[in-house]
Amino acid sequence: MELYLQSISVLNYFRNKIYKNNYLIMKILICISKTPDTTSKIAFTDNNSKFSTDGVQWIINPYDEWYALVRAIEIKEAYPSTVLHLVNVGGVESEPIIRKALALGGEEAIRVNSDVADSFYVASQIAHIAKEGYYDLIFTGKETIDYNGSSIGGMIAEFLDIPFISHAVKFDISDGNALVVREIEGGEEIDSAPFPLVVSCQKGMAEQRIPNMKGIMGSRTKPLKVVEPIEISPLTSVVSFDLPPAKAGVKLVSADHPEELVRLLNEEAKAI
Amino acid sequence: MSVLIFIDIAEGKIKKASFEAASYGAEIAQQLGTSASAIVLGKSDELSTLGNYGISKVYNLSNESLHHFDAQVFTKLIADANETIGANVFVFSNTTTGKSIAPRLSVRLKAGLVSGAVDLPDTTNGFVVKKSVFSGKAFAHIAINSEIKIIALNPNSISVIKTEGVAEIVDLNLEIPTAKIAVQAVNKIIGDVPLSEADIVVSGGRGLKGPENWGIVTDLAKLLGAATACSRPVSDIHWRPHHEHVGQTGLAIAPNLYIAIGISGAIQHLAGVNRSKTIVVINKDPEAPFFKAADYGIVGDAFEVVPKMIDAIKKLKESV
Numbered sequence A: 001m002e003l004y005l006q007s008i009s010v011l012n013y014f015r016n017k018i019y020k021n022n023y024l025i026m027k028i029l030i031c032i033s034k035t036p037d038t039t040s041k042i043a044f045t046d047n048n049s050k051f052s053t054d055g056v057q058w059i060i061n062p063y064d065e066w067y068a069l070v071r072a073i074e075i076k077e078a079y080p081s082t083v084l085h086l087v088n089v090g091g092v093e094s095e096p097i098i099r100k101a102l103a104l105g106g107e108e109a110i111r112v113n114s115d116v117a118d119s120f121y122v123a124s125q126i127a128h129i130a131k132e133g134y135y136d137l138i139f140t141g142k143e144t145i146d147y148n149g150s151s152i153g154g155m156i157a158e159f160l161d162i163p164f165i166s167h168a169v170k171f172d173i174s175d176g177n178a179l180v181v182r183e184i185e186g187g188e189e190i191d192s193a194p195f196p197l198v199v200s201c202q203k204g205m206a207e208q209r210i211p212n213m214k215g216i217m218g219s220r221t222k223p224l225k226v227v228e229p230i231e232i233s234p235l236t237s238v239v240s241f242d243l244p245p246a247k248a249g250v251k252l253v254s255a256d257h258p259e260e261l262v263r264l265l266n267e268e269a270k271a272i
Numbered sequence B: 001m002s003v004l005i006f007i008d009i010a011e012g013k014i015k016k017a018s019f020e021a022a023s024y025g026a027e028i029a030q031q032l033g034t035s036a037s038a039i040v041l042g043k044s045d046e047l048s049t050l051g052n053y054g055i056s057k058v059y060n061l062s063n064e065s066l067h068h069f070d071a072q073v074f075t076k077l078i079a080d081a082n083e084t085i086g087a088n089v090f091v092f093s094n095t096t097t098g099k100s101i102a103p104r105l106s107v108r109l110k111a112g113l114v115s116g117a118v119d120l121p122d123t124t125n126g127f128v129v130k131k132s133v134f135s136g137k138a139f140a141h142i143a144i145n146s147e148i149k150i151i152a153l154n155p156n157s158i159s160v161i162k163t164e165g166v167a168e169i170v171d172l173n174l175e176i177p178t179a180k181i182a183v184q185a186v187n188k189i190i191g192d193v194p195l196s197e198a199d200i201v202v203s204g205g206r207g208l209k210g211p212e213n214w215g216i217v218t219d220l221a222k223l224l225g226a227a228t229a230c231s232r233p234v235s236d237i238h239w240r241p242h243h244e245h246v247g248q249t250g251l252a253i254a255p256n257l258y259i260a261i262g263i264s265g266a267i268q269h270l271a272g273v274n275r276s277k278t279i280v281v282i283n284k285d286p287e288a289p290f291f292k293a294a295d296y297g298i299v300g301d302a303f304e305v306v307p308k309m310i311d312a313i314k315k316l317k318e319s320v
Ligand SMILES: Cc1cc2nc3c(=O)[nH]c(=O)nc-3n(C[C@H](O)[C@H](O)[C@H](O)COP(=O)(O)OP(=O)(O)OC[C@H]3O[C@@H](n4cnc5c(N)ncnc54)[C@H](O)[C@@H]3O)c2cc1C
Pocket: A038, A062, B204, B205, B206, B207, B208, B230, B231, B232, B233, B234, B245, B246, B247, B248, B249, B250, B261, B262, B263, B264, B265, B266, B267, B268, B269, B272, B282, B283, B284, B285, B288, B300, B301, B302, B303
């Protein structure tokens, strides 16, 4: 244990040393999930217990792609010795989105070959990969746009006993520490934290990019490692889904009488 | 067996979403035939008011160093405190704070977590929580199968029940670990109503043609005590700050009233606002998809309609 701690502090020492000469060796793990395209029809099958994937286009979860991945690519552009790895927990049907993430600029991908059981299960798998790979920085999206859990990042951090900063809108490295601006209700908070660290990313971190031809060609030969999951029991399970009741239909008011709308909002909807 | 609710405070004040969480937790406790307590990390003199929301005991650790939030520290303190409290249902509000602590506590206690809950759990057969999924386009009923259960409640999802009651305050005596995260600054957007907590939201889209025309949106908002929001292209082209962007890739909100001005109502926009109780759409195109999701609407030019609305609201306010 002591030796391990010593080697960590030696490593930190070198990291700072190396950083000061403008070479930052940083290993980043970017968590990539697969979600239905934002325009997909939301329908359920098997007695409303499963999401109907009929005709669904799969995309990289926008927060993972536009913000987490692109910001990580920018860090590599600034510090070329950075290493960018991707991780996905999913079946073989995840591979097209993983290839796209590689085409955008990921260098190597790991797919944990498993169905997504629940957040705890997925986070356990990613934490295991992260532990084995000694990553300095783990990026996730703010949330998946299908499950809306916003829980995987915090869970990974707790498994690894390291800090987690959620809802990051800016990320920089300064004096060997992470400098993060995160959005909070009604404002923002500026944090600094040591590595290793988990950060969940949202709008503001970076601008969406489109993969270019060279990236797409190159992605085919980039390593995509498939590993088997560790054994872990999920803590939750889906019982069923349902859709919100349909709206009664819009009540239209003439453009000449906006005061009538105000009256309805006041008397009928009791909203103002 | 009991229910423990995490209460979030800022500058000594209990946040609105936390009162909702308290009331929700108290209802769960009643359902389970047990009591509801709250835990507050930090200093506040509003603690006894929690009694009015069905809380019987408030566990409080008031220490200066807790003024700045660190999820790792908070998680450990909650877990440590629970060694004596012995709660097995935890309630958070699904805010940036709740989203930082609840997942960590889930791992620490091996407790199944449902975030984004919108209703009381069904405890007739197991413990099943209804949550919002697909960005408000559907609901999922999730069973928590672990001994300890954690729920993070979406703000504005339930109605608060007020009771007569006095909460007993119990001081906690816990060792506070050192925070790894250093909070360097907290910048509040001053004067504005925070979007995520607003009862009324007035929102503008590309139909307003340019940032110089936003006066009608901000005037209407000010008059109603509302927060302002916008569609994604509007913030992408920097007509409005990015924190106002609502939708699938922006903030998801659920105010009582959402007024959309010059917004077409694309599916990705709706994903962030369709949990609003009442939706009003003002758009000059009768075919705009937003009308399908609206409760009230006016087909017309925003630059003519909104000023007239403002006048009518002024009159209404004067008459009461
Ligand atoms: C993956 C993905 C994610 C996305 N996420 C989001 C998101 O989170 N939030 C979001 O908002 N969008 C999002 N979008 C974009 C979305 O698809 C729409 O393009 C966007 O919402 C349109 O914005 P808008 O309604 O302001 O503009 P437009 O579509 O240009 O609509 C302007 C509207 O104003 C009306 N109008 C014009 N002049 C007037 C007038 N004088 N008076 C009254 N009405 C007038 C027009 O009839 C029209 O309906 C996303 C898109 C994708 C592909």
